[in-house]
Amino acid sequence: xxxxRKSIIRVTRRKLPKVFNCPRCGMVxxxxxxxxxxxxxxxxxxxxxxxxxxxxxxxxxAIDLYNEFIDKFTSExx
Ligand SMILES: [Zn+2]
Numbered sequence: 664x665x666x667x668r669k670s671i672i673r674v675t676r677r678k679l680p681k682v683f684n685c686p687r688c689g690m691v692x693x694x695x696x697x698x699x700x701x702x703x704x705x706x707x708x709x710x711x712x713x714x715x716x717x718x719x720x721x722x723x724x725a726i727d728l729y730n731e732f733i734d735k736f737t738s739e740x741x
Contacts, residue, residue, distance in 0.1 A: 685712060686733050686737055687710050688709050690710070692707050692709040693705060693707045694706055695725035697719060697725070701717075701718050701720075702717045702718065703715065703728050705728055705729060705732040712736065714735060
């Protein structure tokens with residue numbers, strides 16, 4: 664009586680979201696790109712809000728840049 668539970672675990676952790684929420688227009692249209700030269704660009708495809716950062720760290724990920732981007736635009740505006 665050893666009923667083995669078959670569990671199929673799909674690991675989709677590595678798949679990070681590619682588009683984020685825009686702090687200005689609220690649309691999920693913000694894209695983060697990091698060039699091979701380690702220059703990052705954060706652009707909202709809807710309202711055109713954009714931000715650039717040069718020479719990001721080796722381990723910097725899109726989400727980190729997005730967070731920084733949010734910081735900038737939420738503290739600057741008001
Ligand atoms: Zn926007």
